[in-house]
Amino acid sequence: MLTASICTIGDEILIGQVLDTNSYNIAQELSKIGVKVNYKSAIGDTLDEIISELEKCIKKSDVVIVTGGLGPTKDDITKVALKQLSNSNGYKYSEEQAAIIKRILTTRGIAITDINRDQALVPENCQVIENKLGTAPCMKFSFEKEKRKSLLYSLPGVPFEALGLLPDICTDIKSEFCIENVLYKTAVTFGIPESTLAKMIEEWEDGLPSTMKLAYLPNPTIGVRLRLSYYGDSIEEGENLIDEKFSILKEIIGDALYGWGETSLQKEIGKLLQDRSATLSTAESCTGGNIAHLITSVAGSSNYYRGGVVSYANEVKINSLGVNSETIDKYGAVSRECVEEMALGVLKLMDTDYSVATSGIAGPGGGSEEKPVGTCWIAVGYYDKKEAKVLSQRVNFASDRSRNIERFTSNALNFLRLTILNSTK
């Protein structure tokens, strides 16, 4: 099996200033095309160290992915190291990269400095892969070791730029090496904790053939993703096996399985709404706009999302959403009664087919005996035969503020998804 090393350059990862998500994402993408990461390392911005470490990676693996140290500033010296490592006599000026730098900076209205120009300089013996998202170039080097070639790709450290380059790099790797067939498909679930899920599907998992492998990929906002991989010769057999196994899985866990591949609750909600040509509005207290943010992070969401109110202060709940002040006096803002009035209020205010509302205590303050930090009421408004209806549920978590907000949000989205599914089309 093709192997890869990932080397991260830069003090910020080493000393724990930045959490290293790059090597995590890179490893996932590589494993999808059947490349196994067998070594990972992080080193500082020291020339000798970078060179000797990369030599080690080249020895260890067929593919080497380097991230970081490509910024325009003095402390970034990856390019110098790569020039020596590749025995380049000097640097060449990459017209492609220069054009990208020019485009990015001019659209941002930033004057181009010599430092920017220098970013288009790359070691002679490298091939530039277009980095459309940033000013730092992505470079590809080829090395020979005992008649076996090993490829090194140097990526910028900025996560979204590195991520953006991965598809091109994976395509390039596949074209350079003949990789055995790896097929995979990911089922995305929400609402069943990983351990419970594992027990539920234990028998199914044990029944998988030796050519198949299951991976659990839990994610707080997306849910638990189940990636089923097939390592074999027959693509047809692989596709059939994967579909067959997943259709059985769907019977076991039902609506908790909500999508496939790179999806999310907000994307699936968007599909459901567009299928019904229905519209959505939001009324958020404790989630403070995060539901609206996720809904609108989906391209085309303006087709079904009309808007929302972030009603942090009670006056806003009363004045903008029409919540009855007596409701808040009697039951408190964090109550079934209040959140249901919020959902119905915004449903009418923005004249939409569906609405979702939240009111809870994210913490660290504001908790009480019967309503501790982590308590959240969620309501979904909708129409049943032209009559406005509302459903609500209470969820409880005991985490820090940001995690509570994250969980309130994803649970509200999931409750909205299930309500749309079950409401008459």
Add this chain to the structure above:
Amino acid sequence: MLTASICTIGDEILIGQVLDTNSYNIAQELSKIGVKVNYKSAIGDTLDEIISELEKCIKKSDVVIVTGGLGPTKDDITKVALKQLSNSNGYKYSEEQAAIIKRILTTRGIAITDINRDQALVPENCQVIENKLGTAPCMKFSFEKEKRKSLLYSLPGVPFEALGLLPDICTDIKSEFCIENVLYKTAVTFGIPESTLAKMIEEWEDGLPSTMKLAYLPNPTIGVRLRLSYYGDSIEEGENLIDEKFSILKEIIGDALYGWGETSLQKEIGKLLQDRSATLSTAESCTGGNIAHLITSVAGSSNYYRGGVVSYANEVKINSLGVNSETIDKYGAVSRECVEEMALGVLKLMDTDYSVATSGIAGPGGGSEEKPVGTCWIAVGYYDKKEAKVLSQRVNFASDRSRNIERFTSNALNFLRLTILNSTK
């Protein structure tokens, strides 16, 4: 300066099944006691590889922290590797660890198996550090290299167990070595691109003494963080030097330097508003609630943030924010005129001292010749001698949807911050 290597053992980190937070947390704790992590690596569960990798770490650093590979299952062989590495003749039975295993399993109502008993077996030449949170032992080894001692600590991979052990291990390290002082402070800036900033402060940076090091840590939402480190003997000298250098920096870049350490635009905005006991509201179109989300991610934001409207549809801009429909017909929703009416509308609707509004094109669709994707109008409403005023600016980016939203948001927050700063207190 005392150096440390962190080595993570286990496939799950390598192949991207688990995000490695351990080495991140360990690095942070070590840097706090003046230990600089100079190397990090992750390898699989292969005996030879573990041994050679750990030998490398011992050569590279004074302290080596190993995590993972201590589970009771067959594929966990860290202990075997450590036995060989430490030239232990065999294993010894750790009474302390056995007691802990017994306590943990009995409280969980689990019967103790031979496998559990074996977890109390550790290499002869190691010292056990109590792991109160789990059944796997934490082991300490001492190695001699060129008359210099290097310590290796083997921790379980389970994050909360590893975290729980860090305080004891840091105390142990401090007692074993006399640690040289390391001080660092981070200045946080926004509004000046990294390359421009580098040019602006080039002279200042070149003037730093050899005992100081500057690191650029760019972050799309926070801005460019500048970390100044001091490696020397006198804490007093270090603190004075850092303050002195930063006060000069502040003179060079002015209000672009907005905070210190672990801060953010939304945190600083919160401080400014509380200093003025002022309130804030938001009116968001293209940022779709992300500004509200970041503002409310700050604990205590309910003290100054009253709420907002996400006005995605034009009807919501008109009906909820009181934007004049003719304004939208004449200038379009993405215009200075519209965004200023949004800011003033929400300022009055929610009766706040400040408001911020956005209207732009996040993409991928919706762009035009004179208003391409990445165009965003930002407005800030405020009061000057009881009179409602509004300021606005246009920003342009050329990125993907999520990045555009991210940049629209942070630029709106920064524009709000500067307006609060410049408005009469």
